[in-house]
Amino acid sequence: MQLTLNPDIIACVTGEPTLTELNDIEALDRIYRSRLLRFVAYSTGDPDLAETVVQDCLLKAYNNRDSFRGDCAVYTWLAHIALNLIRDHQRTRKFQFWRKVQKTAPDLSEMSSLLPSRESSPESQMLARERAQQVSVALETLSVNQRTIFLMRFIEEMELQEICEATGMQISTVKTHLHRAVKAVRLKLGGRI
Amino acid sequence: MERHLTNHLTDEQFTDLLLGTSPSAVQAHLKACSACAEEAERVSGAIGSFEQHSRIWAERRAAMPPIMAPVRPPVFEWLHRPQAWTAAALAIALAVGVGVSARNHHVPVAPAQVATAQPAPAVSPATLKADNELLSAIDGELRADESTPASAYGLSTAAHESRNRPAKRMIDE
Numbered sequence: 001m002q003l004t005l006n007p008d009i010i011a012c013v014t015g016e017p018t019l020t021e022l023n024d025i026e027a028l029d030r031i032y033r034s035r036l037l038r039f040v041a042y043s044t045g046d047p048d049l050a051e052t053v054v055q056d057c058l059l060k061a062y063n064n065r066d067s068f069r070g071d072c073a074v075y076t077w078l079a080h081i082a083l084n085l086i087r088d089h090q091r092t093r094k095f096q097f098w099r100k101v102q103k104t105a106p107d108l109s110e111m112s113s114l115l116p117s118r119e120s121s122p123e124s125q126m127l128a129r130e131r132a133q134q135v136s137v138a139l140e141t142l143s144v145n146q147r148t149i150f151l152m153r154f155i156e157e158m159e160l161q162e163i164c165e166a167t168g169m170q171i172s173t174v175k176t177h178l179h180r181a182v183k184a185v186r187l188k189l190g191g192r193i
Numbered sequence: 194m195e196r197h198l199t200n201h202l203t204d205e206q207f208t209d210l211l212l213g214t215s216p217s218a219v220q221a222h223l224k225a226c227s228a229c230a231e232e233a234e235r236v237s238g239a240i241g242s243f244e245q246h247s248r249i250w251a252e253r254r255a256a257m258p259p260i261m262a263p264v265r266p267p268v269f270e271w272l273h274r275p276q277a278w279t280a281a282a283l284a285i286a287l288a289v290g291v292g293v294s295a296r297n298h299h300v301p302v303a304p305a306q307v308a309t310a311q312p313a314p315a316v317s318p319a320t321l322k323a324d325n326e327l328l329s330a331i332d333g334e335l336r337a338d339e340s341t342p343a344s345a346y347g348l349s350t351a352a353h354e355s356r357n358r359p360a361k362r363m364i365d366e
Contacts, residue, residue: 033255034248034251034252034254034255035251037251037254037255038247038248038250038251041250041251041254042247047254051254128238128242128245129242129246131235131238131239131242131243132239132242132243132245132246132247134239135239135240135242135243136243136247153212154211154240154244155240155243155244155247160212175208178208178212179204179205179208182204182207182208182211182236183204183208185236185239185240186204186207186232186236189235189236189239191232191236
């Protein structure tokens, strides 16, 4: 009798990374596109540029999947690639970067009617939307590093160590950027203390 | 860092609170200080709202089909085709061969043999009238076949009407 073993089980036993997602460009797109799109769109302030960066990012990850060693989460690796692509765009399109934000930043108010109604009243929903908009505006005032790290920690919910891996920064630097970003956002939200 | 707990939280303590790494003394302060508790609730609530709104925005955007840039053929693409080079070489060789041949067999052309532009022959009014009738008939048949979304719904727009006017007579009657 011949036994066939699931490759995923073999990978778990041998400790090798499971490359199922990375071997399938459609799976990569399905699982990570939306998440990456949000991160890149709010990092750059340009949803159209974000589309291009995300597409390049997923393609690059797929083409270089053999270089993924599995010592971090796939999303951390993708975020690292996306950051490098954003930096490339910053270098080549610096004059356009983040300046068109007032015209092109994702408009959160468009989505207000689509939100599930968790709030108790229309007033509460409006307040939540205004607060979200205030955070969005506050993000525009941050430096690129502060914004990137704020988004990674509070929106993408990445651990500090993952942020260090994705950005290549020391943990103390990450914390410093995070403290400053939180302070700026607090002020924008009308911090009273 | 656990100072000022009788006052309010420092920026660092506040960030640690948002990160979920605050020590127990900070948690105890929040229970005692309504101002700090209110602010912590407000900021974390705002970030939560932003997370929710932006996630929905991204999901909607990701669900849209990607906008593919039209594929433009590269400039001078034909330069990269070997067949084009072969064809160009053959054309040059042919042109050179024909040129040499014509020079060797050149016969002077008499001025009388050079073609000159002749005035168009006069057309009789009867022919003009027949041509115009034929054009009108063709125009009418074309208009009868023409249908637009507007006409399909029984709508008639100014643009549609102007387009359906009879074609300008090309030949004066």
